Amino acid sequence: MSRSDTTGQMDLFSEPTARPAAGIAPLARKQVSCTKCQETFLSDIEVAKRYGISRASVWRWVKNNSKAPKPIKLSPGTTRWKLSELVEFEAQSARWRQTLK
Numbered sequence: 001m002s003r004s005d006t007t008g009q010m011d012l013f014s015e016p017t018a019r020p021a022a023g024i025a026p027l028a029r030k031q032v033s034c035t036k037c038q039e040t041f042l043s044d045i046e047v048a049k050r051y052g053i054s055r056a057s058v059w060r061w062v063k064n065n066s067k068a069p070k071p072i073k074l075s076p077g078t079t080r081w082k083l084s085e086l087v088e089f090e091a092q093s094a095r096w097r098q099t100l101k
Contacts, residue, residue: 041072041080050086067092 042050044058051058061068069085 040083041074042083042086043080044071047081047086 044055047058048055053061062071067089069081069089071079071081073079
């Protein structure tokens, strides 16, 4: 537990000041793994660099290719692509190209 201030509210962000009583093990902190929390988002500039194309080509690609990963609008003026979706699209495209050979 964290300490309280003069209003009686808990300060959740400070380090605890009291040590655990003798014979009582301190609580271990668990690490939570969340695959969605570790997602990487790329801007149109980063996507263009990844494929060696212009930013305009990235947007044209999204508009004209229904199978291409769709960008996600995070906020006004901030649109990003999930790296995991781009990698999956690359893998599918490579498999598709191999079936043509």
